[in-house]
Amino acid sequence: MLADRSVDVHPTPQAPFYRAVGDEEEVFRAAAGGGLPVLLKGPTGCGKTRFVEAMAHELGRELITVAGHEDMTSADLVGRFLLRGGETVWVDGPLTRAVREGAICYLDEVVEARQDTVVVIHPLADHRRELALDRLGTTLPAAPGFQLVISYNPGYQSVLKNIKESTRQRFVAIELGFPPAEIEAQIVAREAGVGAETAEALVRLGNAIRSLDGSPLREASSTRMLILAGGLVAHGLSLRGAARSAIVQALSDDPDVVRALGELADAVLPPA
Template identity: 85%
Template sequence: MSTNHHSVELAVESAATPAPFYRSVGDEADVFRAAARRGLPVLLKGPTGCGKTRFVEAMAHELGRELITVAGHEDMTSADLVGRFLLKGGETIWVDGPLSRAVRQGAICYLDEIVEARQDTTVVIHPLADHRRELPVDRLGTTLSAAPGFQLVISYNPGYQSILKNIKESTRQRFVAIELDFPPADIEVEVVAHEAGIDRRTAGALVRLGNAIRGLQGSPLREASSTRMLILAGGLIAEGLPVRSAVQAAIVRALSDDPDIVRALGELADGVLDVT
């Protein structure tokens, strides 16, 4: 019997929790609301740490929908999503996977970084992502019809796409696409200050550094300095760590293991932040 179900990361949001902090940049919230009213699936595209997950959390809260989040990974199987038979108390019982639970309960199911899962796994979502709104459960010999309120949301980082890790056209064309990116500086300052609990001046300095790193020409970095990284640095500063130490720990050393790149990023940070 497979035990991969232990590797599926789940998070459930309730409308009773405080509203997640999110600031819209364009029409992403309007598009999501319209898609939700129609029960249309949504594909979120954007770099790591730009706010895709927070956006979904905020929309689920606003709509009063339960949110079930699944973190994609290369070992994920269709059983991890749909469910499996497990041995419990001397008997074999069926246990719904997160996707089946969302379908039955009318929740939003968010499959984060879907390209990390095997392509044969993602095929299971096709009947849910078109007019059928159904989930075949082969092991039970039945098909689940999506309850009212169910919505499928998937995300991926186009910067990581490759021949082996990409979303099939047959999957992509079933979704309404929303493209997210790092927010404009004024909004990012507000987000970093709020989330890290620091003043806007310090948040502004971190955002300037983030934009400087993102703007490096011919950068060897696989990822840019994300809003998430800036918030982490701000959190360390809020805890009393010197700015330079916080930036080194949360941004510079987190972006690369190459000593030359780390040294160059450190020098850039010192210049932008005017830290010696």
């Protein structure tokens, strides 16, 4: 089965904090009402996972999250036969559990998985709403309430790892990005437990890095990074020290890039 690090099951007892920027909540509710699959696309750390958690809580659905990785196989999602107590028994994978129980199954960064894994979800993402259990010789219809949600970062994955049109066209697409500065500062302040001035300074730095012309960075400074930096400040680290550790050093290993980002941080952040 999938390792524990790859699967997370949330009963979502407490409402996750999420601030909507556009109509993403309305689109998701409509899709959920019709049992339609949803594709979330956007940069790493912009809130895709938090959004799904918040919507699962609002809808009262169990959420099963699976982190995609290059070693993931279709058996990891669907299930396999295992030896238990001297007997061979079938054990459902996380996708099969979600289909049986009517839960939301969130496949995070799905394009990182092998292509045969992605093909497995096709019958669940169209009018059939069923999962083929080839090793059991049967087909499992999706229980009421089941919804398939997948995500990926179109700016990060290579062309070879992009979502195929045959997969993409089965989904309702919701594009998420980094929030406007005012909303992002509110998120950072709440999640990191810092004051408004600190949060606003971190967001200014984040936006300055995102706006760099000809940036050599593969990833932008994410909201998640800003929250991590804020958390360091909340526990006693200086603002510049927190930015250096959680943002500058985390974005690159190239000494020249790190130096340039450090200089940018010094220019944007208030004096210590």
